[in-house]
Amino acid sequence: xxxxxxxxxxxxxxxxxxxxxxxxxxxxxxxxxxxxxxxxxxxxxxxxxxxxxxxxxxxxxxxxxxxxxxxxxxxxxxxxxxxxxxxxxxxxxxxxxxxxxxxxxxxxxxxxxxxxxxxxxxxxxxxxxxxxxxxxxxxxxxxxxxxxxxxxxxxxxxxxxxxxxxxxxxxxxxxxxxxxxxxxxxxxxxxxxxxxxxxxxxxxxxxxxxxxxxxxxxxxxxxxxxxxxxxxxxxxxxxxxxxxxxxxxxxxxxxxxxxxxxxxxxxxxxxxxxxxxxxxxxxxxxxxxxxxxxxxxxxxxxxxxxxxxxxxxxxxxxxxxxxxxxxxxxxxxxxxxxxxxxxxxxxxxxxxxxxxxxxxxxxxxxxxxxxxxxxxxxxxxxxxxxxxxxxxxxxxxxxxxxxxxxxxxxxxxxxxxxxxxxxxxxxxxxxxxxxxxxxxxxxxxxxxxxxxxxxxxxxxxxxxxxxxxxxxxxxxxxxxxxxxxxxxxxxxxxxxxxxxxxxxxxxxxxxxxxxxxxxxx
Amino acid sequence: xxxxxxxxxxxxxxxxxxxxxxxxxxxxxxxxxxxxxxxxxxxxxxxxxxxxxxxxxxxxxxxxxxxxxxxxxxxxxxxxxxxxxxxxxxxxxxxxxxxxxxxxxxxxxxxxxxxxxxxxxxxxxxxxxxxxxxxxxxxxxxxxxxxxxxxxxxxxxxxxxxxxxxxxxxxxxxxxxxxxxxxxxxxxxxxxxxxxxxxxxxxxxxxxxxxxxxxxxxxxxxxxxxxxxxxxxxxxxxxxxxxxxxxxxxxxxxxxxxxxxxxxxxxxxxxxxxxxxxxxxxxxxxxxxxxxxxxxxxx
Numbered sequence: 001x002x003x004x005x006x007x008x009x010x011x012x013x014x015x016x017x018x019x020x021x022x023x024x025x026x027x028x029x030x031x032x033x034x035x036x037x038x039x040x041x042x043x044x045x046x047x048x049x050x051x052x053x054x055x056x057x058x059x060x061x062x063x064x065x066x067x068x069x070x071x072x073x074x075x076x077x078x079x080x081x082x083x084x085x086x087x088x089x090x091x092x093x094x095x096x097x098x099x100x101x102x103x104x105x106x107x108x109x110x111x112x113x114x115x116x117x118x119x120x121x122x123x124x125x126x127x128x129x130x131x132x133x134x135x136x137x138x139x140x141x142x143x144x145x146x147x148x149x150x151x152x153x154x155x156x157x158x159x160x161x162x163x164x165x166x167x168x169x170x171x172x173x174x175x176x177x178x179x180x181x182x183x184x185x186x187x188x189x190x191x192x193x194x195x196x197x198x199x200x201x202x203x204x205x206x207x208x209x210x211x212x213x214x215x216x217x218x219x220x221x222x223x224x225x226x227x228x229x230x231x232x233x234x235x236x237x238x239x240x241x242x243x244x245x246x247x248x249x250x251x252x253x254x255x256x257x258x259x260x261x262x263x264x265x266x267x268x269x270x271x272x273x274x275x276x277x278x279x280x281x282x283x284x285x286x287x288x289x290x291x292x293x294x295x296x297x298x299x300x301x302x303x304x305x306x307x308x309x310x311x312x313x314x315x316x317x318x319x320x321x322x323x324x325x326x327x328x329x330x331x332x333x334x335x336x337x338x339x340x341x342x343x344x345x346x347x348x349x350x351x352x353x354x355x356x357x358x359x360x361x362x363x364x365x366x367x368x369x370x371x372x373x374x375x376x377x378x379x380x381x382x383x384x385x386x387x388x389x390x391x392x393x394x395x396x397x398x399x400x401x402x403x404x405x406x407x408x409x410x411x412x413x414x415x416x417x418x419x420x421x422x423x424x425x426x427x428x429x430x431x432x433x434x435x436x437x438x439x440x441x442x443x444x445x446x447x448x449x450x451x452x453x454x455x456x457x458x459x460x461x462x463x464x465x466x467x468x469x470x471x472x473x474x475x476x477x478x479x480x481x482x483x484x485x486x487x488x489x490x491x492x493x494x495x496x497x498x499x500x501x502x503x504x505x506x507x508x509x510x511x512x513x514x515x516x517x518x519x520x521x
Numbered sequence: 522x523x524x525x526x527x528x529x530x531x532x533x534x535x536x537x538x539x540x541x542x543x544x545x546x547x548x549x550x551x552x553x554x555x556x557x558x559x560x561x562x563x564x565x566x567x568x569x570x571x572x573x574x575x576x577x578x579x580x581x582x583x584x585x586x587x588x589x590x591x592x593x594x595x596x597x598x599x600x601x602x603x604x605x606x607x608x609x610x611x612x613x614x615x616x617x618x619x620x621x622x623x624x625x626x627x628x629x630x631x632x633x634x635x636x637x638x639x640x641x642x643x644x645x646x647x648x649x650x651x652x653x654x655x656x657x658x659x660x661x662x663x664x665x666x667x668x669x670x671x672x673x674x675x676x677x678x679x680x681x682x683x684x685x686x687x688x689x690x691x692x693x694x695x696x697x698x699x700x701x702x703x704x705x706x707x708x709x710x711x712x713x714x715x716x717x718x719x720x721x722x723x724x725x726x727x728x729x730x731x732x733x734x735x736x737x738x739x740x741x742x743x744x745x746x747x748x749x750x751x752x753x754x755x756x757x758x759x760x761x762x763x764x765x766x767x768x769x770x771x772x773x774x775x776x777x778x779x780x781x782x783x784x785x786x787x788x789x790x791x792x793x794x795x796x797x798x799x800x801x802x803x804x805x806x807x808x809x810x811x812x813x814x815x816x817x818x819x820x
Contacts, residue, residue, distance in 0.1 A: 256601070258627070431577075
């Protein structure tokens, strides 16, 4: 019986998807270190929540069948274990096989997730329900602190696995035994009341339609904010589509009412996009977003010749390397840098993101220490806005304003481009297409989505592909004339154009269930 | 005649390869009460949702108050009341919240009618939607659908799942509140008793087409079923279907049941002459029996 139940548990059907995500994540950890752990840890939170929700959904049906509640509970525990541990162990196994240090992190994710999943079941058995806002704030806080902790303490990836596993085992055992004794042994016990959603719909009221959102949306906003706040905003885009996907069901009651779909679209999109852009802007200004497109996001004093090549020859003399954002486009070659006292330096032209640029603050092997100091001062003034003592030059630099504007425009455009196919699935023009064509299109979109989202992670040169959007923004910044006017226009026009397309598609979407409620025999 | 409030012209709609509506032509005029009947999956809900602009027709056109409900959904929905069996109300709201929201959406909201209905349904406005019974939730939905005095009320199996007393109370309230003021009502139902009690006009959908569209009184007087024994001398169904006025032929155990237009006397004469048989019985049928004769399977 348990096997039959586990086999049919919706949570088990999610296992292959999470295995894929965690497997891709294992390669990402190797290549991307702590930054990749955060989306993975968040994905595990999503996994747990999905597991809990799907099991809850199935309970209403199962409670009507001649199955003891202990059998139902056990099947759920097994399904939860599979959902949490199979992906975690796959991730850990891949890390161990390729010699990555992420093995412990994956085991820790499983160890933390397991008692949480069990705890959720335990609460459900006792019919204990916290108010939606308590649950949501708790989850949002976990997600929030996870992001902050991963950024502030990148060493957190070196988790002491043994104590975490021991604690997890103890807590899990305690929750299990406790829940087991709380379950009536026989099925004649009244089934738990499962009607309604854990996340009750909010109140309706006049004014701004806050009721379009559920408490659960806060979690997605927190995830979006975190990921952009701490740097990897392309990962945040993957989470951007989840909120609107959930919206459809919740807003169905509005369909017969004279309510503008455009208003719903704007109200639904605005918080997600604000979280995305706000997280990025807060991140760059408050110093948590790391430099992740090649050169550290600070003024670097180095003798290195690593990418991008700072010098044509090796020597022991220090060089000054500001963030890549502060390099200049070399149109017709790099100009000679000349000091007031006549010392000169010819910066090499290097090709970065398919664009010829040079480092205007570079120092050659033959230049004097006086020249080095002079260049450092210029770089410090340009990057930090003030003369920064060298021992404080490790402070994170704020990107140039034009780069910020372009990055925000790019992330809004990319985000809406990802949401558009999801929205189009409900568009009446798409819905009327033959089934084979719709599935074909959906398959193509899914392949493209996973190719962008996961493929680059497992492919060797993933950094360049995953970072394509920010690199494109950087490329644009170099390509376009100096000043803010042109970049602002470009950063605004592209997202607005995509938004206009969404405005045309969204009112034409059908919110009703697919197909008639019953078909003729 | 006044312009129709709702008009379907050659409307078709499919779900994948399943054609649910196939060239539907219906017009509902102001003040008219029409009952839409048909088997499960006949396309009743799809048709009503197309009329609301919630679904798009794949061909043909729909005009609601002379406007396209998909191009001008807000203007159209301001003038419509809608209650459906599967309608979801925001469960976290109280009745008062929901009413306030509807008052905000519909400037012409009738506060006196709202109070009257709250009293009539004995609703406690402070209660949350999620705490209401199915019947109470449907009553709240009806209240929200009628208090702005819509020009067209669309009810999609509104009384489905309700007990007979609640169902009757619900439907009578809908009809009496609005129809006497000239509101057109289009409702779908599986309960033929409801249709007979309320409907001025009956529209029967079957296999995506309008099989029957008659005034209820006419339907009672001018449709009957001829029952012919299935003996060797009686021709096959195909020949019986050629008789003028024949709507459906189906074998039922030892008889052929032939649904015919006309009074029982005239049908009896017509069938006897056409088939050359004497043993023909013609009887008028209640709507439920007629529904089964027209849409039921062969036995």
